[in-house]
Amino acid sequence: MxxxxxxxxxxxxxxxxxxxxxxxxxxxxxxxxxxxxxxxxxxxxxxxxxxxxxxxxxxxxxxxxxxxxxxxxxxxxxxxxxxxxxxxxxxxxxxxxxxxxxxxxxxxxxxxxxxxxxxxxxxxxxxxxxxxxxxxxxxxxxxxxxxxxxxxxxxxxxxxxxxxxxxxxxxxxxxxxxxxxxxxxxxIVFKGFEKSVSERPDLAEAGVVVSGGRGLKSQENFKMLEQLADLLGGAVGATRAAVDAGFIHNDFQVGQTGKIVAPDLYFAVGLSGALQHVAGMKSAKTIVAVNKDEEAPIFQVADYGMVADLFKVVPSLIEEIRKVAK
Ligand SMILES: Cc1cc2nc3c(=O)[nH]c(=O)nc-3n(C[C@H](O)[C@H](O)[C@H](O)COP(=O)(O)OP(=O)(O)OC[C@H]3O[C@@H](n4cnc5c(N)ncnc54)[C@H](O)[C@@H]3O)c2cc1C
Known part of the structure; x- marks a missing residue:
């Protein structure tokens, strides 16, 4: 026993x-x-x-x-x-x-x-x-x-x-x-604990995660994903490339060396779907990918895929969700 x-x-x-x-x-x-x-x-x-x-x-x-x-x-x-x-x-x-x-x-x-x-x-x-x-x-x-x-x-x-x-x-x-x-x-000296404060749900426990990659091109453009996440009551995630490029803090990295997530709905926007990223999100129940490259590996794990320019898709998605939410 x-x-x-x-x-x-x-x-x-x-x-x-x-x-x-x-x-x-x-x-x-x-x-x-x-x-x-x-x-x-x-x-x-x-x-x-x-x-x-x-x-x-x-x-x-x-x-x-x-x-x-x-x-x-x-x-x-x-x-x-x-x-x-x-x-x-x-x-x-x-x-x-x-x-x-x-x-x-x-x-x-x-x-x-x-x-x-x-x-x-x-x-x-x-x-x-x-x-x-x-x-x-x-x-x-x-x-x-x-x-x-x-x-x-x-x-x-x-x-x-x-x-x-x-x-x-x-x-x-x-x-x-x-x-x-x-x-x-x-x-050992304990210097302090700096908590990231966010109104959004905890990335590791959120039901919806909207993640962006290098395709977002700037920190400013990540705000689009924040809007989408807020409309869906979700958390924002990112790839390591987006973190390394300074678009977002590394608290938000999803993947092998980031957070492991398994939300009901995962948006993968402007990210290629590298092995190390997929390792952190492949247990999501439904994966929606937006990528302009039809050969991007993220489409191999996505349930729904859009071969399209994210800068057109995400704003219109936000607009349509706002209409429905009204
Ligand atoms: C040991 C190790 C650990 C790692 N751990 C992690 C980890 O934990 N998490 C992680 O994410 N990565 C990790 N990586 C890095 C990983 O290998 C990739 O480099 C990274 O995930 C790529 O990020 P990305 O998809 O944002 O960038 P890219 O691979 O550059 O992909 C960008 C994508 O955006 C698309 N795109 C560009 N513009 C647009 C547009 N206008 N509209 C639509 N699509 C567009 C492109 O077609 C492309 O597919 C690790 C690597 C190593 C070696």
Missing amino acids: GNVLVIAHIQDGEVKKSTNCAVTFASTVASFVGGTYSVMALGDSLGGVAESLGKLGAEKVLLAEAEGLDQQLPERWAPVIEQVVKQGGFQVVVSPATSTGKDVLPRLAHRLDAGMASDVVAVENLDGKLTYTRPMYAGNVNGQVQLPADIEVVTIRQTEFDPCATADGASPVEKVEVPAPLEVLNQ
Whole structure:
């Protein structure tokens, strides 16, 4: 029997949807190994999220509260989680593959001498062994991995697991002891956290994403995509080429080295559909591409494609949507 520990993703006092996706994964794994799952949160003050975490159907909710944990420093979080894993005898630790998850879990795996699989998109039970599917070679192939270790540490792509529904009842909440900060923290100075403030939904969780590429030609022209996104209640995304050209901040990059998105509707405007971009958006339910080059690879993954000049298509699309929205 083995138990699973989910590391919750909390931002601005709110449990993010990616936590529910990790719970879906954890509940599948728990059924494979004949165990249960618990959810752990770390922060300065977690009273506000205890109730939401208690509705995730977990055996227990574990809260690690101490000053400085809100900073999400891997050097500080990893020893706290390590202690909980060892004391609780957890066999699998999972976190969504957020920036924090990607930062903390490899360090945790090292401390636990555990096996690690990152960016997992599916899990199976093959001959009694947990078998993880994860993209490799920029998403060109999916590899299957088994981890020959007593403890398995996993980050999951939230876009590949449906968020769990809210459960009836409430899980018991336990406060966990937080070990004293490590010596190494004296060498690290937390300078601050600069949050990107936007009225639009979070790119990674948005139902509609309007992405632009180098074909937009300037930062000014990206405003067209912002208008389209606002009309559809969506988020704006971009290719790395658009980011590198300075058209938009790199917070908005979609792809292998950017955000992974899986909206219901993805507009790919003036972007070629390079492998590294497609790796971040191919799970979108409906993909609409606008490109003047009929040979552009984006048309291979698009559900609807327009071989046209974006500078004609996007303004008329905005105009037509405005008419309908009136
Ligand atoms: C290790 C590595 C990691 C990478 N990670 C990422 C990543 O995470 N995300 C990412 O996006 N890229 C990434 N890249 C870069 C990627 O390989 C491509 O270079 C990039 O995605 C291309 O961006 P683009 O499609 O905007 O530009 P281009 O390839 O230049 O395409 C521009 C497109 O716009 C079209 N166009 C031009 N004008 C118009 C017009 N008026 N109307 C309609 N269409 C028009 C053109 O036909 C063309 O297809 C990575 C590369 C490497 C090597």
